Amino acid sequence: MQIYKVGGAVRDRLLGKPVTDIDWVVVGATTEEMLAKGYRPVGADFPVFLHPKSGEEYALARTERKNGRGYGGFIFHASPDVTLEEDLIRRDLTINAMAEDDQQNLTDPYHGQQDLEARLLRHVSPAFAEDPLRVLRVARFAARYAELGFTVAPETLELMHQLSESGELEALTPERSWKEIARALMEDQPQVFIEVLRECGALKVLMPEIDALFGVPQPEAHHPEIDTGVHTLSVLEQAARHKQPLTVRWACLLHDLGKGLTPEGEWPRHIAHEHKGLKLIKAVNERFKAPKDCQELALLVGKYHTHGHRALELKPSTLLELLQSFDVYRRPQRFEEFIAACEMDARGRKGLEQRSYPQADYLRGAATAARSIAVQPLLEKGFKGPELGEAIKGERLKALKAYKDQA
Missing domain, CATH: 3.30.460.10 (Beta Polymerase, domain 2)
Known part of the structure; x- marks a missing residue:
């Protein structure tokens, strides 16, 4: 032995x-x-x-x-x-x-030692092509070791391309796929994972909604990088640089899927892309059976990220609706993760990576103001049932109006 x-x-x-x-x-x-x-x-x-x-x-x-x-x-x-x-x-x-x-x-x-020195990810034998999970694994290793200068060997990339074209990727179970995706997203350069999948043709098979974003333009005034796919990778890169958790990184990857549905004649504007994208985000969530917290945050970020960017302009009533949607009273951490995703979105733009994001503190202050309303005094006034709910909502709205006036 x-x-x-x-x-x-x-x-x-x-x-x-x-x-x-x-x-x-x-x-x-x-x-x-x-x-x-x-x-x-x-x-x-x-x-x-x-x-x-x-x-x-x-x-x-x-x-x-x-x-x-x-x-x-x-x-x-x-x-x-x-x-x-x-x-x-x-x-x-x-x-x-x-x-x-x-x-x-x-x-x-x-x-292998020779390939370590050459910084190459190379398959061992032609049997590599028998296991479709290896496409995801190699892309994940590319993300992990990108900082050391590793790249995928051309002949291995070709085998990955053949696997992508063969239909074998569709035989992967959601659980195995998600395990690789989640690990890849938590690497230091997760955007490389998506780049490699796209290069070998696997992205259009596994996540066609993300693949469709490449080549779709956005208004240059807001997005100097123009290309929506490039922007998505930049947002993901910022999320990794700022050590965001998996929930935030997943939301960053999916936040702009609706832009892939905009007709070419309407480019570079993407009216109502937030709502259009929800069905796509839901489809990707379900395809990989993402954990519940990842699914929920991705949908909320997709729907409300432009609210986050316009936070300082929102009416108190709209701000209250936003806070209610996140249930900030019982789930404050989820709202913090939403703020983080919005900030990564704002920073994931060419030349604007270091920009400040005052909306973050403003939203945190709004949540604090809304949470400051005590229920006991309203109970003592005799409010109960639906009337109590309306009374609480009214007091929170007053608090948000006062907060906005002071901000």
């Missing part, structure tokens, strides 16, 4: 990056031997075990053969005679197909 550290742990050590998760491969062992040593089996598809003390995953060396569509369409074969090289060749990228023993002696049959 020989045990090797493999994949990301080896890659990141060689890159000088922090190693978080460690994967291990066991060569020359049987399931019975692993169980006898106290390893606990997990999963039904292939032999993976948890270490009796560390809890880390140890997998028996295995080969795989395609026998169906999608990410799950494989037959795995694990036995003591499977070599380390045979196990590594089934991996996606050369930089993920390296192993090292407990003395840090490197096994690198597919030249």
Whole structure:
């Protein structure tokens, strides 16, 4: 039995990056031997075990053969005679197909270290094209390592393009797709993830609503970058620079989908794009079964982001409706995330990345003013039921009028 550290742990050590998760491969062992040593089996598809003390995953060396569509369409074969090289060749990228023993002696049959130095994301073998999830994974790695100068090798991009054209991407489950998308959006340069998907033709398959934004112009006075797709990527880039959470990044990606529906004859204006985009945002949310908090914020930002930009001009009654829509009294954090998404939208414009956004503090102040209304005095005056609700609303409106006058 020989045990090797493999994949990301080896890659990141060689890159000088922090190693978080460690994967291990066991060569020359049987399931019975692993169980006898106290390893606990997990999963039904292939032999993976948890270490009796560390809890880390140890997998028996295995080969795989395609026998169906999608990410799950494989037959795995694990036995003591499977070599380390045979196990590594089934991996996606050369930089993920390296192993090292407990003395840090490197096994690198597919030249992963060479590609690390060349800053290339290159597939290990033609079997790469058997797994459509790898299109998303490579795009995610491109986003993760963009700051180090990594790019996708042309021949790998071509395989990704073939996968995008083959219909295999449509076999991906929403859960697997969302897992990759969510991880990619939380990288330091998530816009690169979208760029790579677009370059290989996967974006028009997975998210045609976003792909449709490229080439759609906006008024230059408000959007010096003009192109709506370019603007969307810039907004996403700003969200990452400002360390925004996943909910905000997802909302930033989807906020302008309605502009893709504007007839060419109306360009570069996009009247009512906020409302037109809601059905598209809902469709994307449902396609990937995004978490509820991501879905809700994306819809609210899509509908109200222009309200955010015009906050200082809004009538107190409109401002109150906005606050009510977000339920700022019980869910203040969601309104904070809306403000953040609006600010990222304002900064995601060529040459305006450092602009101030006074609307943010104004909206926070409005929420504080509305929340300051106490219910108890109204109860003491005898208000109850629907009348109490109207009385509270009236007091909040007065508070917002006073706030606007003072601002």
